[in-house]
Amino acid sequence: MNIILKFLIGVIALLHFYFLWLEMFAWTTKGRKVFKKFPPDMFEPTKSMAANQGLYNGFLASGLSWTFFISDQKWANNVALFFLGCVAIAGIYGAISVSKKIFYIQALPALVAILLILI
Secondary structure: OHHHHHHHHHHHHHHHHHHHHHHHHOOOOHHHHHOOOOOHHHOOOOHHHHHHHHHHHHHHHHHHHHHHHOOOHHHHHHHHHHHHHHHHHHHHHHHHHOOOHHHHHHHHHHHHHHHHHHO
């Protein structure tokens, strides 16, 4: 169970590091290919807003990555629960406000990881 949990947390962290890169550094290039429904003329004007979102995703990824360096398992779980909770809430909000797909990409993996920690 512990290996599965660590793997899932690692995947979620990597996903959020990817979001950081995409939103902070590739918004006007790769972002156009990923967010096909977003109006093409809006990428440049929203570049700084996307970078801000990317920064927050980087904080989430860093917090999840931090759990791998905490030797006390109880504290590692507490830190993971906090950051996974943040990811889940952001994913649920994104699913409600932007696209249902966000729930499956962001919130569901975090909720599964939370469940694995709690059982």
